[in-house]
Amino acid sequence: MSNDNITYIEAKNKLFSVNFRELFRYRDLIWLFVKRDLVNSYKQTVLGPIWILINPLLSTTVFTVIFGVIAGISTDGVPPFLFYMSGNVLWSFFSSNLNKGSSTFLSNARIFGKVYFPRLVMPIANVIFNFINFALQTVVYIILVVVYALMGTGVHPNLMILLTPLLVLQTALLGMGIGLIVSSITTKYRDLNILVNFGISLLMYITPVVYPISEAPLGLGTVLLLNPVAPIVETYRYAFLGSGAFHWVYWLVSLGVTALILLFGLVIFNKVEKNFIDTV
């Protein structure tokens, strides 16, 4: 018999008590949940994981037709398909993190009610699952960027690409942070659950996903960039395509906001996870 650690369970807990060591001990569980989600997503489908790639390609095509061809929104001289794909891939990574994260408590109430494991395992597994999808899509995206660049069609990948891992991490944490907050509140107020789906699609329109920030009327661009997702999407696009600009002040603000949201998310999640099963 090896394990002799004493665990204490008390009525009151500290405000911030995320047990990272315990989380690390459960790393195998995180991977198994990711694997389970992958298997569940594409079991008994004909095309299987190819859907991960079909989805963004289809929606990018739709964006290109509607916003590029029909509405005729400028893409700063970048091939429209690449322009929309850049925004689309990163946005769907953000929105799926937020969306799945925000139903952490409600959709896992059954298993949470039967067995204990660190509840943060679930949102983390979500993010990793979404990241795998995102990574596959990014591979296709990068291939397209290289092809377009070699064809000499105004695509200028630059050194800012080195910043993209940080951007991706930020997207993940921001989406998860908001998700944690929403998830914690929905255990009591279901209203928010309805609001989330609606809110995500609204948020997309104030984020430069289907238009460049330069297209916004003067003054409005500044306001739009205060949306923490906006500088991430802009910078990401700038790095690969060389269109737009790197608004580093806004990006720093966005980083700060991300950190705050994540911290607040962890605190409230931590508070709710202890007793949510009694109220859910």
Added chain:
Amino acid sequence: MDKDCVIKTEHLTKRYTLGVIGSGTLRRDLQSWYAKKRGREDPNRRIGAREYEKGEIFTALENFDIEIKRGERVGIIGANGAGKSTFLKLLSRITSPTEGKIAYRGRIASMLEVGTGFSGELTGRENIYLNGAILGMTKAEVDAKIDEIISFSECETFIDTPVKRYSSGMFVKLAFAVAAHLDAEILIMDEVLAVGDMKFQKKCIAKMRELAIDENRTVLYVSHNMSTIQELCSRCVVLEHGRKVFDGEVDGAIKLYLGGENDELYSFEYVDDKYKEKVRRKLLNLTRAKFFGRTSSWFYDDEQVPLELDWTYLEDVERLGLRVEISDIRHYPITAFVIENAGGGKKGESQTLQLRLDISALAQGTYCVRYVFFTCANRDAKPESVEIAAGLTIRKRLRTEGDTRWQKSWGSVVSKGVEIVGNENN
């Protein structure tokens, strides 16, 4: 916490708010909060509801103190709503206490409805890993035990089939196998075995005993099935309305839970209204049962039980028979003493009967006694039971142990009629 102590709780209390929790929408909660702040009446209160009724509180567990030592097998029994599951939920950290604290040493493997972590699309093998990880095992630990788990689960043939095609029995078997092979110091089980077949249930109980005795694990077991409690546990706690009412030997706990009276009695008068319903009165009226010449219900070694019954006839009875039935505390019959000619008499007459019961074959423990009076109109007719009365409790204890210490799980009757008729060394 002592070195030997594995679980310790102090003033553990859990309260729930009854009724609808909150109004479920943010607007109304804000409204209520704002009204309260201004000292106005809550606009969302039910009309006619008094202030203190609004958040009525249900105490599921109150001031529960317990200390459990390494290697103990503790049964927890009590009626529905007594707080058994609440305790296990607090211990397995599914919800947290309102007051008080718990300290435990090592890991807890909780089997509250095993198999909840199973994912239908994954195969049995994949689910073993998933479920193991949910219970806190690492992949390496599962790797080391996977063959053992699969063979214990009896699901070898189907192990690479998605578990959504499993029967519910197979499901539980697989889940139990995973949980039982977890290297946890503390095992918690809540009625999990109900789904498996009898053979598998036996196997599980045996496995739990083995883990507790051989490997010094601590087992907490909640069940309504008294025979599994008796088979598995070395100590038993009875809960009633969230409070601990008994903590000690298993027999005593079960007796208390099943509502046994007459516990310490050596004489009992059937006069109290409460006991009238226990006696069916048609032919006679049982007035008293006692162990004559005794002052307790304890009997030692080969002592015989001196039983005296008093009754009054309500009708003329020609030939009365009496059966003294002995059952264990779960009211599972063990044996009976049949007296064909216990007497007879005219209406209004009284009778006193003195018997000596030989209980030398009974193992030590607590037994219930029941008196069944019957009439035998003629020799061939089936005796007809007329009066049945719950009787005194017999408690047997051995002052001197034999060569082998009798185990409760071997049975309640000590058989002695065995003779070695051949024994050769070849």
